[in-house]
Amino acid sequence: MESLSLTELDRALLHALDIDGRASFARLGEVLGVSxxxxxxxxxxxxAAGITVVGSLxxxxxxxxxxxxxxxxxxxxAGAVAAALARRDDTAWIRLASGGTEIICAVHPRDESHRDELLLGKLPRTPQVASMSAHYVLRRFTTARTPKAWLRAxxxxxxxxxxPAAEESxxxxxxxxxxxxxxxxxLERDGRASYPELAAAAGTSESAVRRRIAQLRGAGALTLAPAVDPARLGYAVSAHLWLNVAPAELARAGAAIAAHPEVPFAAATTGPSNLIATIQCTDTDSLYRYLTEEIAALPGVHQADTAPVVRTVKRG
Structure with a gap:
């Protein structure tokens, strides 16, 4: 994707919106020192460049x-299977990796029946699927407020x-x-939609919508932030890491990797790879340095499997 030509103010605004996506323009201007x-x-x-604040749960x-x-x-x-998965409302994001023959996706099933229908039913019986594995997220080490390398302004x-107006944990x-x-x-289409528009959609009052959004944000259930591809901000190389970590070191390794600005997501999961992470780097050289220096220094790591992202089919 074509990179964006951003001014220092643009980058500062994106960073501010990542902290509080519904902050008023007046408040943002006060913090940024402009009108x-x-x-x-x-x-x-x-x-106009395709970057909009969106809501996510x-x-x-x-x-x-x-x-x-x-x-x-x-x-x-792979493309056809990924496209079919993208049409489901219980898939959060979908990426093609490892030369385009591997699909990596996050699934948030509404209940056990929806989980079994996809993970135990449809996917294993799809003729084009050669193999698959499913990993249950046990503990997320990053949050919506985890600092991102491409939004440090x-x-x-x-x-x-x-x-103070951002989400709680x-x-x-x-x-x-x-x-x-x-x-x-x-909000999934426009996280800064007006309260009259939101009230009309819900069939309720503006005050009720304001209270409910504040409640969801305060509980950490709703995040409002810019949907932006890091590649457009100069971080063009993305990869997924699947790490095998000694159980006694899992919490420490997870906390350490979550502190890396290259890592927007890290979690402990079930399966032979019990710590997974998404990595975003500027180029292949920086990815190599990250793997050989930062990952190599994590405690208890026995094995690391790196899957470079070829294309994002659905962005969560």
């Missing part, structure tokens, strides 16, 4: 679990000024209503 009009104009420029905060599937297909079938003072499990689903369907 609200300037912020609005720069945001519209980003939207944290599965565990709404009573769902996460599975990762590694699916190996015959060479000519704000000072600590600026981050502190934005954080805990809270009670949230049970979604039909009104919630209607609001979230709009």
């Amino acid at each position: 609200a009009h300037t912020v609005a104009r720069r945001y519209q420029r980003l939207r 944290e599965p565990r905060r709404i009573g769902r679990v996460t599975w990762f599937a590694r699916i190996h297909t015959v060479p000519e079938a 704000l000072s600590e003072d600026q981050l502190a000024a934005l954080r 805990g809270g009670d499990t949230q049970v979604l209503t039909e009104a919630d689903e209607a609001v979230l369907a709009v």
Whole structure:
């Protein structure tokens, strides 16, 4: 994908929106030291380039679990199988890796029947699927607020000024209503949609929508942040890491890798590879350095399997 030509203010705005995607233009301008009009104009420029704030749910905060599937297909079938998976509403993201014959995807089944229907039914019986494995996420080490290498533009003072309105890391499990689903369907397309638009979609009042969004964000169930491909910001090489870590060192290794700015996602899972991570680097040389220096220094790592991403089919 073509990279973006961004000013220092553009990058600062993206970083600010990653902290609080619904902050007003006036508040963003105050933190960034420019006018609200300037912020609005720069945001519209980003939207024209295909970058929009979107809403996404944290599965565990709404009573769902996460599975990762590694699916190996015959060479000519990976695209078609990935496209079919992308049409499902329980798949969060889907990527082609390892030369295009491997599909890696995250699945958030609504219940056990939906899980079994996909992981035990459809996929194993698909003729084009040569093999597959499913990994249950036990503990996520990163969060929506984990710093990202490609969005480092704000000072600590600026981050502190934005954080009070951002999501918390805990809270009670949230049970979604039909009104919630209607609001979230709009936020998935435009995380900065107006409250009148959200209220109309839910068939309720603006004040009720405001309260519910605040509740979901406060419980860590709803994140509102820019949907941006790191490749467009200069981080063009993506890979998935599947690590075999000694159980006694798993928590320490997970916490250590989650602190790396190249890692937007890291979690402990079931299976022979019990620590998985998504890696984003500027080029292959930086990926090599990351593997031989940062991964090599993690405690208890016995084996590392690296799967370079060829194409993103669905972005969560």
